Amino acid sequence: MQQVYGAMLGGALLGCAAGLVLLANGRVAGVSGMVSCTLRPRAVDSSWQITFLLGLVAGGGLLAWIYPAALPVDVVAPIQRMVGAGLLVGFGARLSGGCTSGHGLCGVGRLSGRGAVATLTFMTAGALTVWILRHLLGAL
């Protein structure tokens, strides 16, 4: 039960953070879109999106201080897997125009049909991947 409250509190914080970006800066808070902003830093207009990413890193530092158990310090995974998965995630997010934050949180929160379809699609693909890797191949 405690984990459910933690999940809902965390979700509310995510919603507030993304909502703040919407109300103040007038944009959807999509992390993969912000990553693409770092690749064209000339756009002064959206340079604050890079600052959001720095905020994420700073938040990681704050967690190390107040709630270190939340950090993925002891993740053990082959580097090839992490690099391959990261490439798929980065490329796929830009091709579909968003990731878990842009489509999942903001898209569904704004009742966007595209956001909902993308979210259902990546959840289905993710579930199939885990099923194949964990139950079929015994990896993961």
Added chain:
Amino acid sequence: MSYAKHLIAFIAGTMFAIGLGVSRLLLPPTIHGFLDVTGQWDPTVAFVMGAGCATYFCFDLLARRRRRPLLAEKFTLPKPQPIDGRLIVGATLFGIGWGWAGVCPGPAITGALWNKPILSFAIAVFVGVAIFELGKSRFAASPRQSGGRVTSESAARTAPAESAR
């Protein structure tokens, strides 16, 4: 150059990271547990998404009542676009990577400094995004135009889909 926008972005980013931490979304086992629907299913991600979307929905209602955001001249939000092949293929590739590593971009950047595999994932995300940006015209120029509305779709491809609300 608006310092206020940067300040808000920094606060929001930090808050976002804390939210990810509190809901245990920084830990790959939480993601794998959620996606493992035939095994020991962990519904945590569903609660996070439910509470997050409901909260964001309230902010969106507030935003819809405003002519302009607090710090910008106009709302720059994705306008409705048809559901096309790029959306489905992109989300599928994203989902495969998400399920494979148990990490997505926000948690990767938040946790990057604390774990080497997470750092390598985060760097690969930047590279994946860069590959897309470099080949953008090629991916966008695919002749697949199911669903019609060619003009709005191709316009949205050359310029990022944006509209004032």
